[in-house]
Amino acid sequence: MKKHKRGSLVWLGPLVWLGTGGIGQVCAQDVPAVGGGAEPAARQPGGKLERVEVLGKQATDNDLRRRAQFAKQVYGREELEKYGDNNVADVLKRLPGITMQGSAPRMRGLGSGYTLILLNGDPAPPGFALDQLDPAQVERIEVTKGPTANQSAQAVAGAINIILKNAPKVSQRDLRAMLGYTVDKPTLSGSFTIGEKWDGFSLSLPISLFQWRNRNDTVVTRMAPGVDGQAAQSAQQGQNLSWGHGINIGPRLNWRISDDETLTWQSFIQKGTWLNESSYRSQVLAGSPSLEDDGDFKGGWQNVRSNLQWVNHFSTADRIELKAGVSSSKGTFDGQTVRLAQPFRRTIGDNADLSVTQSGNYNRLLNAEHSLTVGWDLEWRQRDEKRDITEKGLPLVAEFEGQPFSARIQRQALFVQDEWEINKQWSTYLGLRSEQIASKSQGLSNPVSNTSNVVTPMVHLNYKFDAAGRDLVRASVTRSYKAPELSALMARPFINNLFSDTTKTNTELSPDRMGNPNLLPELATGLDLALEKYLPAGGLVSVGVFYRQVDDLIRNVTGLQTVDWSGVPRWVSRPVNFSKAMTRGLELEVKGRAGELLPGLVDAKLPLNLRGSVNVYQSSVDALPGPNNRLDGQQPWSGNLGFDYRFASLPMTTGGSLAFTPGYTTQQSQSQFLDQGRARSVDVFVQWMFSPKVSARFAANNLVPLDGESRTYTSDGYFGSTVRTGRTQYSLGMEIKL
Template sequence: MKTHAIARACLLACLPVASIAFAQEGPPGEGGSRRLDRVEITGGRPSDNDLRRKASVSKQVYGREELDRYGDTNVADVLKRLPGISVVDGAVRMRGLGNGYTMVMINGDPAPPGFKLDQLDPSQIERIEVSKGATADQSAQSVAGAINVILKEPPRSSQRDLRLGASYNVESPRPSGTFTLSERMGPVSFTLPLSAFMWLNRQDLDIRRPGLDQNGQAVEARQEAVTRNHGHGFNSAPRLNWKISDDETVSLQGFAQKGWWNNETTVRNDAVYLAPKLDDSSDNEGTWQLLRANAQWSKRLNENQKIELKAGVQDAKATWNNLTIDTPRPVHNVGGNTDRGLTQAGKFSQLVGDDHTVSVGWDLEWRRRNETRTTTVGGVDQLPAVNGEAFRANIDRRAFFLQDEWEINPLWSASLGLRSERIATTSSGIGVDARNSFSVLSPLVHLNWKLDPKGREMVRASVTRSYKPPEITQLMGRYALNVNYPDEKQTNDELNADRVGNPMLKPELATGIDIAYERYMSGGGMFSLGFFHRSINDLIRNVTTLDAPTAIVPVPRYVMRPTNISRATTSGIEMELKGRAGELLPSLFDAKTALNLRTALSVYRSRVKALSGPDARLDQQPPWTGSVGFDYRFSGLPLTVGSTLVYTPGYATQQTERQTLDQWRSRQLDLFAQWTFSPKTSLRFSANNLAPLDNTRLTSVTSGDYTYVARGSRTQLGLALDMKL
């Protein structure tokens, strides 16, 4: 009864807003007929809205139309335009929450370490699913939600697809290309995509710190820097499906990614300062490599029973070679890491009567990370006691789950689940030998209430238990000196702290509730309004302290380490509206106008209990973010144009009692134009980050010290030619 009352309250709150957009909607039957005809024409593929509407949990689905709209060459550029998602420093975030709160998956399995979304071509993807709540048969490591990247399935017939592209940011264009070969031979089908890419971009930095000039007078020390980042790489995601019989299938999925990068930073100080120590010019280069193979066997035992078994192996490697230059004592850091893992999972499903599908299963993972790092200062070993020594960390994860998909009646359905996960970690190296383990029991309840028999209008409600485990790099106890203060006998400052891991970190546990109202219009439009709340225990945050001298570091130095500091809460309201202009605004546009509109608005609030002040929010969570966009197809011309604007206001975050981060506003304006020569050939032009704003941050501490950094970015131009051969 309580859930029923909550759902009705949410519905009543949504109706005044929704009625504006839905006043002119036609009878459901007419819309249903049109959608059926369209599905038949496209070979039976359901639309993104159909997949979203029929899902047992709240999720957003984005298929080829969204993936291809701007001709993007990497998935990160696609994600940053989606409602409720942002990409900050290469990390994907949902609901304004920081890195690690969002689970990134590939085909339903957690993405392996080293996986780079900004180096994956959208042409290798079938669709992207954005889930707002965890389910029992997938990992509960999704406090904010989960992004599931579904790689391309082998098609029903032979295909040859080619995409050639070029992007320009500075100096000269950089090419990219993807070729996909797909074949079907009787019961066996396969797809083999291969992508190669290059990139080159530049950032201009303005850095400021309070300091002392040559005469010891207080001044603002200023430094200008130019960062030139370039590299190249390739990736491939081959897949083979073998239909042994109508009841038995085998699927093999591979993934390979390899890349080389180089980052050159040239700095110029506007004067000579006694203090503070500013950054030096540097030349950094490295590589990354990721190999992954998965196998899945599925067999229907009879009309009521089905079993699935999965196994996978992965190997990730990275190397780096970092050198400061134009300094009397250059710091040279050389190292690498390997991260190897095995996974094994299984699920048995049983149809109970006509209403329940009960599933039980397991999910096992073993990972080992090894890291070596050698640092010299002016050719002399830094921290001789640990320099060059290997550090290791192991993770053993075991999960078991029970899930019940229940069709209560034609209007009500539920997904009930229970998942138990146990994670044991070990971390070892010079002076470090720690073991840690924790268990998480996650009850999960999802309810769907259809307000009409066709499911065009519904309310969803979820109660979930999820968690955010410590990252394996946070658990490793290696001590790393700050590059600006590389001499262990010299005291550093609070804003140039050393770093060290914490093997005894506990996971963040979150209890959450989600309520959403969804309306699917007859012409293909959609409106949703949702509310979420999360209560988080054992929040992890980096804390800087002044540590006493040790055998490794003989003087007091500031050290930053991840720490469980507090409890926290976060809540938000999320709105999304999209559809044809004639359906959303019938008084302004004709029903036949080929103009699609979309808009989204998310409002967030959070509170860290252990911190005081009005800005004690979760790390880098903005107060709100919004987006608007359109695409228009010209009548009589094979030309489609469109644009999207994403805006986030400036805000401050109280990170600790001593440290505050101020983030300036951000704006992302993108546009595209597509000319379709034939059903098999099209050309797209795109311009991303038009009229860019500087990415500006101010980090300050109670002592009065601060670091101001403004990063200037540039517009990215792109050209992509798509051909079906």
């Protein structure tokens, strides 16, 4: 692909300098004193910059949050290590305003596609799995509530930036080992980090190995037309056992060429294999129902990403940064189902995602409180899929099986941003980002191409009630978008396994699936308003409201259609730009020492920390009648409570958390509804410090688990219900700093 540079770029701000310890360090390194030269003595900062550097070294998570130019939550090593989690997904589920859908995080109750996942400030590669990333490899997590110009504007709900550990300033050896148990047999995981520094070079090499083993027990009940088209009812007790293992490696090499120039190489490698076994005990209650088959499935995945970053301060007020990266994601799968004790359906396939990025930025420091940034961002990404499905040795759909399908996206963006601390109380962030998104889908038919232009202005305004910034108000007006996934653009059918005989029709509850190459991005206009109060002893109280108006909403719509792969009409579910929608919400967060949050009730010296959050959401889709015409998967509210207590007489800390979402109903179409049951997660931990360098930790996640239940039903009385048994995960870990 030929790349077109659309302009010059600048980037300044705490999110961009990868792996630094805080905003103060960013400012101290990136903003030289006026009038300085190349000599070290000439580059000594002035009074204001000296103050910022000292604060950066002492900055807490709350300090970084308070000084940010836009709404941002920061979670450092203390939060990452607290529960002894062996993956980042378990860390995220306890953070305020975040819920998990499988291993995908969701903000503001919106689906994962509305939440931008970043890795060191860049969009995470396709297939990147948070539930297979060891927290030991992460320096901090930053959660922002709206888009910024220097990053992708695909952050309708917000963004989660995973900052990997930076190369150390001194030699480092950290060892972590963990024994876990969920079902059947224990699993092992561990990580080892090597850090070295030689003159102007520093190297960090974290390596982590992991295993998992899970079992899902389900009860599936259906009342729907059977294989003969007549009403039928069935109940199946299913057991799905899944296990696998993998490895993560994240090397980082820093070269300080001079006081003004640095070169950084950062890579990330994730590789693993998985296996699933499923079996069912079936009960026919009426008619001739279609039933799930037993099956064995296996596969593997691989994610490789490598980035190069060059930064040069070529004057006291000017800074340039150039970045280039390449990533590759691959997946393979092989599955065999069994019907009546005979091999029935075989599915073999693979997919590959390849992306190349290049960006640059130029920053001009107008004065000590005002900086201007301009820049560009280019991306080329392609997905190729190949799949072959046979039943009893014959192709399921002869014209599609074994045929390659592909989709491609080219993105070109220009942006400008202005960060200005107007005075000690007012500061503002103004940004404008223009992106052109060109997509192309190729299958058996002629290629389908689309080009969209998205302009996303952003205004973030902060007002401090006092110069210290203990109390402040944040307001934001932003434009953002959600581009369709490449897999959603591929016009290839997936035949429903319950009704694989394409000479007959299927049902509305068991449709075939197909992509849509004509999808357009969703566009969202947003308003955010928040009041943050920072308490003297380090506590925090935050109250916020938000509003999003979404145009060209994408939703899967099921309809009875005439299709190429069958001589009779089939029910097909495909994504379409369905309607307009609105969502709004209230967000409350409280955290701090118990004595500070509850004065007079709790001793101020008690080493007990409390935290809690409540989030209330409301949404509506214009094309559907109420009252349950909410956005897909958005719960009406969610809550999170937690504590940790440090014993005075023992080198021990303990804590726990509770996350809860209620049940709710969603009207998905004019005739189809979804009931989602309530969800609850109770986590506890105990940590024992043998010495400053040796500690042990025991944790239990999802204690007293709830069974998960979902039910899809139609207005004509048919339904499908699934109940999943919850399980507790136990872990025992040891950390040694050598």
